[in-house]
Amino acid sequence: MEKDLVIRKAVLNGKVKISGAKNSALRLLAAAMLTDETVELNNFPNGLLDVQIHLDMLKVLGKDIYTIEDNVVIKETQSEITSLDWTERSIRNTLLILGALVTRFGEGRVPLPGGCKLGERKYDLHVMLLENLGAEVWEEEPGFLCAKVKVGKRLTGSEIHLPMRSTGATENSILCASLAKGTTTIWNPHIRPEIMDLIDMLTKMGAKIKVYGQKCIVVEGVEKLSAVKHAVIPDNMEALTWAIGAVITNGEVEIENFPFEHLEIPMVYLRESGMKFYRGENSLIVKGGTPYPVEISTGPYPGINSDMQPLFAVYGAMCQGESKVVDLRFPGRYGYAEELAKMGMKYQVQGDMLVIEGGTSLKGATVTALDLRAGIALLLAGLTAEGETIIESSWQIHRGYENLFGKLRQLGVNI
Ligand SMILES: CC(=O)N[C@H]1[C@@H](OP(=O)(O)OP(=O)(O)OC[C@H]2O[C@@H](n3ccc(=O)[nH]c3=O)[C@H](O)[C@@H]2O)O[C@H](CO)[C@@H](O)[C@@H]1O
Numbered sequence: 001m002e003k004d005l006v007i008r009k010a011v012l013n014g015k016v017k018i019s020g021a022k023n024s025a026l027r028l029l030a031a032a033m034l035t036d037e038t039v040e041l042n043n044f045p046n047g048l049l050d051v052q053i054h055l056d057m058l059k060v061l062g063k064d065i066y067t068i069e070d071n072v073v074i075k076e077t078q079s080e081i082t083s084l085d086w087t088e089r090s091i092r093n094t095l096l097i098l099g100a101l102v103t104r105f106g107e108g109r110v111p112l113p114g115g116c117k118l119g120e121r122k123y124d125l126h127v128m129l130l131e132n133l134g135a136e137v138w139e140e141e142p143g144f145l146c147a148k149v150k151v152g153k154r155l156t157g158s159e160i161h162l163p164m165r166s167t168g169a170t171e172n173s174i175l176c177a178s179l180a181k182g183t184t185t186i187w188n189p190h191i192r193p194e195i196m197d198l199i200d201m202l203t204k205m206g207a208k209i210k211v212y213g214q215k216c217i218v219v220e221g222v223e224k225l226s227a228v229k230h231a232v233i234p235d236n237m238e239a240l241t242w243a244i245g246a247v248i249t250n251g252e253v254e255i256e257n258f259p260f261e262h263l264e265i266p267m268v269y270l271r272e273s274g275m276k277f278y279r280g281e282n283s284l285i286v287k288g289g290t291p292y293p294v295e296i297s298t299g300p301y302p303g304i305n306s307d308m309q310p311l312f313a314v315y316g317a318m319c320q321g322e323s324k325v326v327d328l329r330f331p332g333r334y335g336y337a338e339e340l341a342k343m344g345m346k347y348q349v350q351g352d353m354l355v356i357e358g359g360t361s362l363k364g365a366t367v368t369a370l371d372l373r374a375g376i377a378l379l380l381a382g383l384t385a386e387g388e389t390i391i392e393s394s395w396q397i398h399r400g401y402e403n404l405f406g407k408l409r410q411l412g413v414n415i
């Protein structure tokens with residue numbers, strides 16, 4: 001049985017290097033399904049639980065996987081396995097695996113998507129885009145999603161109008177369109193670093209993709225994609241975690257590989273809210289600071305990502321005054337606040353807004369990591385609390401933080 005994580009008060013001090021981004025790495029693994037040639041990914045977060053599940057899923061689909069340190073090499077040994085027979089925990093990325101299978105082989109069957117429970121997490125846009133490109137989509141007992149091209153074996157390019165800037169639906173549209181017959185225009189896409197990373201890799205594989213800002217992406221389908229070697233971008237969520245951790249524990253942390261250009265807006269908010277930092281050559285050096293209240297709402301890039309808001313909430317809990325969080329991407333993603341309340345944080349949910357009355361000293365308690373970002377928020381809070389914080393379901397954190405314990409130790413935390 002998984003052990004609970006025990007966290008005690010500590011100051012983060014030292015150097016830490018950011019790993020490859022979970023939310024890029026997973027999408028690149030789905031893209032690896034688009035070719036029978038070898039895919040090599042570097043700066044790859046092999047240790048993440050979600051990545052390990054995804055790699056195991058690729059094995060079921062006929063790929064051989066070789067991992068060495070932060071590299072993975074994916075080779076195809078068996079082709080045209082279109083059913084992902086899987087009974088263990090699912091991940092959100094099965095939607096993209098389905099897209100990849102259908103565009104490459106004409107059909108696919110995958111477990112229904114898993115991932116963080118963030119309220120209602122629909123996949124109607126994924127169904128819509130597959131249907132637009134000429135597939136029929138249906139659910140099958142027990143818990144599978146299936147799709148098949150209606151005529152022939154190849155999807156047909158089309159117009160895809162996304163009613164909202166969905167990350168996954170933009171990515172799935174790009175994957176499907178890359179091998180479809182003809183041209184696809186994806187209107188109202190979400191342009192964010194992880195999606196540009198996917199486009200970079202697909203382009204190296206021979207895909208023909210043009211990005212017209214947030215207006216549209218045009219993909220001209222090709223018949224085949226080839227081998228690729230590609231490095232994953234650094235994880236901006238991890239970078240933000242150590243930066244906020246340094247302020248709230250009053251420590252000093254040098255964060256190597258810091259993705260400055262991907263975090264411009266969040267860093268402006270944090271600078272104006274008391275974080276003290278300066279820029280090294282390839283690193284951010286955070287020299288503590290005094291947190292002031294924050295008022296944020298989440299939205300598409302370059303705004304504050306929904307995944308970041310639990311970290312901002314912990315930041316707000318550290319200072320006198322009221323902090324406010326509105327999650328426009330996943331309304332009501334505030335389950336973690338109840339857990340932080342067990343440690344003494346005062347809050348109210350007013351309509352769609354989380355209001356935190358900051359400045360109460362936190363005390364260790366037994367809390368539950370309801371999802372990945374909730375888990376890391378509890379961990380940071382635990383570093384500031386008197387006494388022991390016991391985090392149940394702490395495996396959630398390992399879904400998105402590579403070498404978590406090694407990095408905490410490196411920063412002086414006795415774990
Ligand atoms: C693996 C990965 O990259 N996960 C990220 C991705 O999730 P994911 O790609 O699932 O999130 P989306 O950007 O698609 O979700 C945005 C909004 O669209 C809605 N929606 C989405 C799809 C759909 O078919 N129908 C629908 O209504 C969602 O409920 C949500 O309200 O982007 C989220 C928003 O930045 C992040 O929190 C997740 O960490």
Ligand SMILES: C=C(OP(=O)(O)O)C(=O)O
Nearest residue numbers: 092115116307372373400
């Ligand atoms: C919500 C997240 O991931 P997923 O989409 O994989 O559940 C996340 O990374 O915070």
